Each structure stands twice: as structure tokens, then as C-alpha cells.
Amino acid sequence: MDEESADGLLFKDRDFSSDLLRQLNGLRQNRILTDVIVCVEAWEVPCHRNVLASSSPYFRAMFCSNFRESGEAKVQLRGIDSTTLDQLILYVYTGEVHITAENVLPLMEATSMLQYPKLFEACSSYLQSQLTPSNCLGMVRLSEILSCETLKKTAREVALTYFPEVAASADLKELCALELRDYLGDDGLCGEEEKVFEAFMAWVKHDLQARKRYMQELFKLVRLPYIHPAFFHHFIANDALLQSSPSCQVILETAKRHMFSLYGTPSVPDLQPPWHVPPRNSYQDFLILLGGRKDNQQTTRDVLLYNRQTDQWQSLAKLPARLYKATAVTLHRSIYVLGGVAVGAEKSAPSPHVYIFSLKLNQWRLGRPMLVARYSHRSTAHKSFIFSIGGIGKGQEVMGSMERYDSICDVWESMASMPVGVLHPAVAVKDQRLYLFGGEDIMQNPVRLIQVYHISRNTWFKMETRMIKNVCAPAVVLGERIVIVGGYTRRILAYDPQSNKFIKCADMKDRRMHHGAAVMGSKLYVTGGRRLTTDCNIEDLASFDCYDPETDTWTSQGQLPHKLFDHACLTLQCIPHTSTFP
Structure with missing residues (x-):
């Protein structure tokens, strides 16, 4: 909309910028006024330096500083395939890119390296829309590699919200002890404590020799007051693996006294879990x-x-x-x-x-x-x-x-x-x-x-x-x-x-x-x-x-x-x- 003022009329052409980009893309496709060729191995894409420099801090530093590439006719990029390069250059000139399951990861890696934050977040949003209990732990790992906090936050929320389904996935057994501790200790975990216990035991048994030393630390994160006593009696109280750990034995004996004894519960060593720990937020x-x-x-x-x-x-x-x-x-x-x-x-x-x-x-x-x-x-x-x-x-x-x-x-x-x-x-x-x-x-x-x-x-x-x-x-x-x-x-x-x-x-x-x-x-x-x-x-x-x-x-x-x-x-x-x- 035009704006009138005391000394004239401010004219605003809303389509000018997009028309200009469209014209520049036409020039690029016909190799008119292009002054640099961006290469991925043998694949070459003619471009305009000023357009690339205007679109990304990465290219601005490359072409507007004293880097060797600023004066070269051809610039070689590494870590990107030819298809991804074509899609990125098309995005630079049109503002559009079609994100799919096949191209989202290479696009995300490339946009992270070449500094296109809006496209990076668009890829993150697409991945968030594809999250399921079966892939959310893998997405957390991916988000850490790509330093994508929004994807990590959403994937973690899915893992906590659908923990019983996540616990059944193979990915849970591949977590390190620190990662599993972060999930089991989270107040936002949504699942019965019986499922928390089963997940902990499945993880330990997946690599018993290497993981046995983490048993006490992880067992203390199972909120035993919210375990059904019948489940505790039949599946936890006399478990041979837990009984093999002296510190876990102390936790078990404390839990037995609290759950089953009709008498008062005497003081117990510091190894006991806090018996009055609150329920998780999902309760x-x-x-x-x-x-x-x-x-x-x-x-x-x-x-x-x-x-x-x-x-x-x-x-x-x-x-x-x-x-x-x-x-x-x-x-x-x-x-x-x-x-x-x-x-x-x-x-x-x-x-x-x-x-x-x-x-x-x-x-x-x-x-x-x-x-x-x-x-x-x-x-x-x-x-x-x-x-x-x-x-x-x-x-x-x-x-x-x-x-x-x-x-x-x-x-x-x-x-x-x-x-x-x-x-x-x-x-x-x-x-x-x-x-x-x-x-x-x-x-x-x-x-x-x-x-x-x-x-x-x-x-x-x-x-x-x-x-x-x-x-x-x-x-x-x-x-x-x-x-x-x-x-x-x-x-x-x-x-x-x-x-x-x-x-x-x-x-x-x-x-x-x-x-x-x-x-x-x-x-x-x-x-x-x-x-x-x-x-x-x-x-x-x-x-x-x-x-x-x-x-x-x-x-x-x-x-x-x-x-x-x-x-x-x-x-x-x-x-x-x-x-x-x-």
C-alpha cells in the first residue's frame, strides 16, 4: 500500500524483490553475467557472486574477504552432493525448495555449513513432523550432531510422552548410561514405573558386563513407591541380577519394608531411594x-x-x-x-x-x-x-x-x-x-x-x-x-x-x-x-x-x-x- 505524506507519495512495489530474483535466476540459467562457478567435484553451477554473498554469511566471507576464493572463477565445495547443491542454489534465487524424506538430511547438513538458518529450521520442522516413538531417539542423536535445539527438544518430548513405546525400540538399548539416566530421572516421563523398571533392566542386560556397574545409579531412578506391590513382589524383590549388587540389595530391602511391613520402618542407610519422592508430572x-x-x-x-x-x-x-x-x-x-x-x-x-x-x-x-x-x-x-x-x-x-x-x-x-x-x-x-x-x-x-x-x-x-x-x-x-x-x-x-x-x-x-x-x-x-x-x-x-x-x-x-x-x-x-x- 502506498503512503501519502506532506511532501509527496511513498510508492511501495511489493512484487519488485521477488521479480528481481526471478529475473536473476533467468540470467543464471542462461549463464548471463554470471561471474563464479560453484563446483561439487565435476558438477558445475554458474552463479552471481553478489547474489550468493547477499544470501549467506558463509559466501559473504568467501567473496568479500581476503580468501583465495574471492578472486577465483571456480569455487569447490566439499561435503555436499550435486543434487543438494542444485536445490540450494535454486533456493537462493527463488526462496523455494521441496523438502522430502530423501533430501532433508543432506539439505540440513548443507544449510548448517553454508549458513541458511531459515532453511535449516524448515528442515527441522519437517523432521519434527515425521517424529514417532520408534525414531525419536535417533532424531535426538541427529539433532546433537547438527546442533539443532528445536529438533532435539521436540524429539525428547516425544520420547518422554510415549516412553512405553520408546522403551520397546532397539534404539533405547543403544543409549549410553548418561543418556538413559537423563530419561529415567526426568519428572516429565509419561509411563508407569513398571515400564521404567523394565526399560532399565533391558538396557543393563543388553551388555551386562559393561553396564552392570551402572545398576545402582539407574535403579535409584525407578520410583519404587509407585510400582504395583504385586509387580514388585513377583518381578523385582527377588531378581537375581539386582540381588548380585549389594547396593541394590539395600534398596530392595528398604522397599520391602515400606511396601509390605505393617510395622514402622526403621532408619536405613543413605543408599535407599528417597521413599517420599513425588510422582512424575504425568500422574x-x-x-x-x-x-x-x-x-x-x-x-x-x-x-x-x-x-x-x-x-x-x-x-x-x-x-x-x-x-x-x-x-x-x-x-x-x-x-x-x-x-x-x-x-x-x-x-x-x-x-x-x-x-x-x-x-x-x-x-x-x-x-x-x-x-x-x-x-x-x-x-x-x-x-x-x-x-x-x-x-x-x-x-x-x-x-x-x-x-x-x-x-x-x-x-x-x-x-x-x-x-x-x-x-x-x-x-x-x-x-x-x-x-x-x-x-x-x-x-x-x-x-x-x-x-x-x-x-x-x-x-x-x-x-x-x-x-x-x-x-x-x-x-x-x-x-x-x-x-x-x-x-x-x-x-x-x-x-x-x-x-x-x-x-x-x-x-x-x-x-x-x-x-x-x-x-x-x-x-x-x-x-x-x-x-x-x-x-x-x-x-x-x-x-x-x-x-x-x-x-x-x-x-x-x-x-x-x-x-x-x-x-x-x-x-x-x-x-x-x-x-x-x-
Whole structure:
């Protein structure tokens, strides 16, 4: 566009530069006014010195300094083939080049040497578009040879994002120890720790004699707290190669104590991996709601997932059965649904069945059944165990019995019964102890007790307290305290096991019961339930609220997809499923 000014008109011919280059290229092709011949061995390409000098610092230095080539009629280039030279000269005169899988590498090498940075980056962009898990490690190597940081960064991101697929490639076994250490130690690696361990072992065994000395250093990068205990038990704990290394043996023994011992873990040598190492960045917390009664009070099979990153709810695979007053816990990145009454069955009797859900597969499977059929019971998980407590049995009696599931051995076993059989207590595990707060007796009267189970000793004791009057309320561990969330009351009580004292937190808006509660990050999320109105009516809720212990305040997170109560509310930490590479 032309620009007018006080003293005239500034005329801009937008096509002039490109027309000029086009004319110069025509002159070159007809060998008119060309004053230098660029050669690759016997191949000769006539050019104009001023055009080459204007296009590249390399040629500017060659023709405008005191180099021998500045006065020679022919200039010989080395390290470039004739086809690449033709493409480069065409680019100099037209600004165009067709990049393909066949020519991208020689073009990139030539543009790096002759200093054409825009074409170099165009080649890099093309290679980035061709990245796959099977070639990304090779691309990282190539980028280092060519000093191409953009390609290296993108190729490394692919390697970390699709690590399980990359780990299966032959290229991973060819990495040096330093390169493998950089990948295994990266917080951004996206893959289960079982895959990290398998990659480490495959690399060591590929050249055992040369690589055995790196075992301890690399083994410490496997984040053992996030290994499934069954995988650790069967494939790591007694591995002969790891056992042959004294330093790796120390790591293994430390891991065994943390994973399997119900007793405290004594101090261990400095060789242990940091047991409280955080999960990799790819792990996310998801809120899962399942079962319960929705809208018209019909028992539902729905399973809902809430993603904090997107603030969206989505439906997952439905429960295999319509269950009334079952319980659910998370253990080792899976959800276990225990007992309940199967609605619609010919005989409405308590069930001993256990259903296990994998978020990664979005599938349910049948697990080992409980020893006793029960519903309206409570369940909680600790280390590799699930505890199923109390409830109502086949004879409609209130049970005080408890059983424990060992997920490593896949067995249930009876444990000591609670001192007082109660229904609907708040349950949580903290510091090797299982706490039952309140609940109600067979006459639906509140029980003002804290019943404490010492996990390693298999013994109970009880404490009377006037602070407890909760029924149908969840409990969660939030920091160092156990928080009892409502239960026919608006009250939120935080219990400190160390001091055996209660601290009152900010009240909920409503007197609430039959709701769900779970912790994500450092905050408490409460879902659905039923509220007792001021005129003593009961209303079902679709509310979704968040409590921040730092500010002692509540905020609304919006609404659930529908009104819901008597449901399970769980937090599941896992790596989101990465879609197949395009």
C-alpha cells in the first residue's frame, strides 16, 4: 500500500524483490553475467557472486574477504552432493525448495555449513513432523550432531510422552548410561514405573558386563513407591541380577519394608531411594463417583470421572451390577467395589462379590469374593491391604466382624472384631491405625465412640467422646489430621491422632449426610448427598463443594451431572491414557 505524506507519495512495489530474483535466476540459467562457478567435484553451477554473498554469511566471507576464493572463477565445495547443491542454489534465487524424506538430511547438513538458518529450521520442522516413538531417539542423536535445539527438544518430548513405546525400540538399548539416566530421572516421563523398571533392566542386560556397574545409579531412578506391590513382589524383590549388587540389595530391602511391613520402618542407610519422592508430572488426580442413588432415588450403575484440568465430568464403564449400599476403595491405581445388595436379583441378599475397575483399560473384572456377604459396611485401604468392616449380614444383623484382603497373595482373612458393632461410621487410616468415628446402633441411635484398630497388632480399643455424633458421614485424611465431614450436621471436625484432640473447621452450608468426600492435592471435595432443611424435610443434592484447609473456607465447584447420594467418592491417581501416536 502506498503512503501519502506532506511532501509527496511513498510508492511501495511489493512484487519488485521477488521479480528481481526471478529475473536473476533467468540470467543464471542462461549463464548471463554470471561471474563464479560453484563446483561439487565435476558438477558445475554458474552463479552471481553478489547474489550468493547477499544470501549467506558463509559466501559473504568467501567473496568479500581476503580468501583465495574471492578472486577465483571456480569455487569447490566439499561435503555436499550435486543434487543438494542444485536445490540450494535454486533456493537462493527463488526462496523455494521441496523438502522430502530423501533430501532433508543432506539439505540440513548443507544449510548448517553454508549458513541458511531459515532453511535449516524448515528442515527441522519437517523432521519434527515425521517424529514417532520408534525414531525419536535417533532424531535426538541427529539433532546433537547438527546442533539443532528445536529438533532435539521436540524429539525428547516425544520420547518422554510415549516412553512405553520408546522403551520397546532397539534404539533405547543403544543409549549410553548418561543418556538413559537423563530419561529415567526426568519428572516429565509419561509411563508407569513398571515400564521404567523394565526399560532399565533391558538396557543393563543388553551388555551386562559393561553396564552392570551402572545398576545402582539407574535403579535409584525407578520410583519404587509407585510400582504395583504385586509387580514388585513377583518381578523385582527377588531378581537375581539386582540381588548380585549389594547396593541394590539395600534398596530392595528398604522397599520391602515400606511396601509390605505393617510395622514402622526403621532408619536405613543413605543408599535407599528417597521413599517420599513425588510422582512424575504425568500422574494426575481424578475424582471418581460411582453407584449410589440418583435423581428419582433409583440405584444407579453410573461411574463418573471429574478432571480438574478441564473442569469436565465424563462417564466411564458402568458398574457390572446395580448395587445398593456397597463400598469402594482405591488401591494400586484400581478401584475395588465390595459387597452391597444386588438390586433386581431374584433374592435381595447381601453379596460377598468384589469388582475391580481399571481406569487405564476402562474395564471391570471380578475379584476374589469376601469371606462374609455384607452391605452398609465400611471399607478402607492401607498399603497392600483392604479392610472390610461391620455392616449388615444375611440375617439382617449388625455385624462387628472385620476381614482383610491381601492384594499380593489375593486372599481374604478374618481379623479381630470391633468392640461395638455400628452402622455408617466415618472411617480413616492414619499412622498404622484404623479409626472408626461414631455411627449408629441397631436402633439408629448415634454412638459417641472412637474405635481404634492397631493394624500390626490386630487389636482394638475404644474411647468415649462427646465430640462425636456423626452418622452416614465420610472421613478423609487431610495433612496430619483426619477430617469428619458432616453426618446429619453441618459440622466439620478435624481430629489430631497425636494429641487426641478435635479442631472445629468452617461449617458446611447444609446439614448433610449420605454424601461423598475425597482429597485431591491439599483440598477436600464434597459431592452430593442429602440435606436436612430447616423445616426438617430431606432434599437430594447435586452440589459439588471444595474446602481449603489453609483458608478454612468453602467454595462451590458447580454441580454434579445429577442429584446423587449413597455413592462412593474416590480419588484415583494415575497417568492419563495417551492416545496412539498419529
